[in-house]
């Protein structure tokens with residue numbers, strides 16, 4: 788039974804539902820907010836509401852965007868025949884920062900995960916195939932994270948993609964196993980994309 792008031796308990800349970808926040812962190816955040824002035828709390832709340840109102844997922848690639856179509860999908864100087872498949876919008880940012888990639892993206896909004904109960908229907912996989920079937924796509928680069936879930940997702944996609952008449956490649960193994968893009972330096976990301984390996988499935 789908690790000793791906190793109803794107001795605090797409500798905020799604790801709201802914060803606890805955020806990824807990576809446990810009960811202890813939720814308490815620390817609340818005491819931090821209580822110690823700051825009201826303007827800080829209002830600015831924080833406003834920023835949360837504003838991001839929810841103004842930022843959308845791009846209708847084509849599911850990257851974050853302030854418009855229906857993101858700045859990458861709407862850029863005619865990008866190569867729209869190459870799609871780099873990533874897990875999250877933050878992976879797009881990491882690859883863009885690394886530089887050297889001029890194709891477009893497809894953000895799955897997650898990775899397959901048996902432990903977390905994430906199956907193919909929870910990811911933007913159908914939408915990826917709609918893109919492949921509706922446009923002139925030459926190559927799909929599987930740039931899901933080089934960890935267990937990312938590899939499982941890449942394997943699943945490569946088996947489906949084998950039925951399509953396109954080139955399939957996977958980011959090179961220069962990327963440390965078990966890692967994710969957000970922890971890699973820009974040079975490693977750029978090399979992993981440049982040295983991507985074609986996938987040849989044994990039928």
Ligand SMILES: [Zn+2]
Pocket residue numbers: 845846847848849850856857858859860861
């Ligand atoms: Zn887009």
